[in-house]
Amino acid sequence: MSLAIVLHEPRMLVNIAGVVRAMANMGLSHLTIVDPAEFDPWRITGIAHRTDHIVDRITQAASLDEALAGATYVVGTSARPRTAQRNYRRPRELATRILERARNGNVAIVFGREDRGLSNEALDRCHEVLVIPTQPGHSSLNLAQAVLLVSYELLLAGSTAPDSLPSGKRSLGPATAAELEEMYAALEEGLARIEFFKARKPESVMRVLRTVLGRTGLDAHEARLLRSVGYEVRNWTDRHRNQRGVPGESEPGDD
Ligand code: SAH
Numbered sequence: 657m658s659l660a661i662v663l664h665e666p667r668m669l670v671n672i673a674g675v676v677r678a679m680a681n682m683g684l685s686h687l688t689i690v691d692p693a694e695f696d697p698w699r700i701t702g703i704a705h706r707t708d709h710i711v712d713r714i715t716q717a718a719s720l721d722e723a724l725a726g727a728t729y730v731v732g733t734s735a736r737p738r739t740a741q742r743n744y745r746r747p748r749e750l751a752t753r754i755l756e757r758a759r760n761g762n763v764a765i766v767f768g769r770e771d772r773g774l775s776n777e778a779l780d781r782c783h784e785v786l787v788i789p790t791q792p793g794h795s796s797l798n799l800a801q802a803v804l805l806v807s808y809e810l811l812l813a814g815s816t817a818p819d820s821l822p823s824g825k826r827s828l829g830p831a832t833a834a835e836l837e838e839m840y841a842a843l844e845e846g847l848a849r850i851e852f853f854k855a856r857k858p859e860s861v862m863r864v865l866r867t868v869l870g871r872t873g874l875d876a877h878e879a880r881l882l883r884s885v886g887y888e889v890r891n892w893t894d895r896h897r898n899q900r901g902v903p904g905e906s907e908p909g910d911d
Pocket of ligand 1: 774788789
């Protein structure tokens, strides 16, 4: 099973230690930390005793993209729904799916920084966004407690998870975050070439596409096909422009 907890820019070492302890309690062992404000394995194991099996294997990444490059299913976590429409889910609803995806690929569950949570750009990297139910007006949990509740749901779901179904022969396995980013870049380029965005904001259009496609669980083969759709639109418009003697977009003297 491949399931990593990812902390994005945590501010306080005591919270990293709290996360490590929660993971040990609930049986998780892969922790990736992106650009922490402070990090000291010795102090972490001083606070969270008998967690060397987790702390020794902590991976550090310089950026969220680097941390998620090999991930095939990314779940963000947020205290409150933002204005943008996203695939918001409750932990209990998502726990079984997370375990199922972790059997066939690399799952990452991303937690934001203590003072401002995850940015919109970080949430764009997530297939779904998990929101732990709370009292209205007190939605923001302590980082380590949020990790504890999510891992607890995973522990409970683990004892009842059904065996995974066989996948089709052609399936190449789920698309990685890096493959998906390439696909979105190609689609955005294709849409820009046919002037789809006009009065629309590319960022908002792409966010809706990410939300829709994030729900589907694309495999690598499907992601490549959609990437080709983007590239072929680009290539077709370039050929068409050239046939009419109109210079392509990349050339100087653009129309
Ligand atoms: N002030 C921030 C809260 C940050 S709390 C904000 O309003 O977004 C630090 C992190 O803990 C969050 O980024 C999220 O990963 C997690 N977290 C806190 N409360 C949560 C909740 N109710 N549901 C899911 N995750 C939560």
